Amino acid sequence: MAVRVQEADFDLGAELRALVAGNHAIGGLCSFVGLVRDLHPKAGEAAGTVKALTLQHYPGMTEKQLAAIEAEARTRWPLADCLIIHRHGKMEPGEQIVLVACASAHREAAFEACQFLxxxxxxxxxxxxxEDTENGDRWVESRTADAQAAARWTDQKA
Amino acid sequence: MIKLLYFAWLRSKIGQAEEQIALPEGVADVGGLIVHLQARGGGYADALANIDVVKVAVNQEYAPFSHPVKPGDEVALFPPVTGG
Structure with a gap:
């Protein structure tokens, strides 16, 4: 069980192996990795439009929120372990931004908890x-689809 | 005193990441604090022109505009988050 907020990249294979090492009650490990894109698909942009991505965060609150989100997942699913790594700072297209990994006895809990997280x-x-683009810097806008995706978990609980 | 933190484009528009201010007289909640900051004009008025896209955390927890503010609090103002 861990939450890490860091500037450095992470070794995906090593992190996943370490998460399940020594626990043979784990039958499934589900992971999601978010990557830096080089274009905004909805804006119909050409590949290569985005040159770099800088992630700003709120030190202190970030760690608290991630820990709370992880704790919530653990109350909803029987997880043997889970890991959240979120990077901040400047990254280039193709780089890993975030890792969420959930391990459980069975795949359903691992899949669902990963999506929930x-x-x-x-x-x-x-x-x-x-985003640092050919036409200057721009702050990425929040997506309604993300809010809707998150809301389904609230509806389910109610 | 209260500590104010700004993130993303609110930070760019206001022109600083954080500041300490004395709790203004008559300000008891987040909404009152925002009205006080808007009245400063300039980048503050610009950053807080549309409060529908301003989110708030008090002492690192999400809070509504009706949340009370007292001396010693850390109040952060920021746009909807875009991590992940």
């Missing part, structure tokens, strides 16, 4: 993306 992270973790 990403949906909540997208709408609650205090990060902001600044």
């Amino acid at each position: 990403m949906d909540w992270l997208k709408t609650k973790a205090p990060f902001w993306k600044l």
Whole structure:
């Protein structure tokens, strides 16, 4: 069980192996990795439009929110372990931004918890993306689809 | 005193990341604080022109505009988050 907010990149294979090492009650490990895109698909942009991405965050609150989100996932699903790594600072297209990984005895819990963590992270973790494009800097706007994706978990609980 | 923090484009428009201010007289909640900051004009008025896109955290927890503000609090103003 861990939450890490860091500037450095992470070794995906090593992180996943370490998460399940020594626990043979784990039958499924589900992971999601978010990557830096080089274009805004909805704006119909050409590949290569975005040169870099800078993630700003709220030190202190970020860690608290991620820990709370993880704790919530653990109350909803029987997880053997889970890991959230979220990077901040400047990144180039293709780089890894975020890792969410959930391990459980069975795949359903691992899949669902992973999706839940990403949906909540997208709408609650205090990060902001600044894209460095050919036409200057722009702050990424929040998506209604992300709010809707997160809301389904609330509806389910009610 | 209260500590104010600004993030993303609110930070760019206001022109600083954080500041300490004395709790203005008559300000008891987040909404009152925002009205006080808007009245400063300039970048503050610009950043807080549309409060529908301004989110608030008091002492690192999300809070509504009706949340009370007292001396010693840390109040952060920021746009909807875009991490992940």
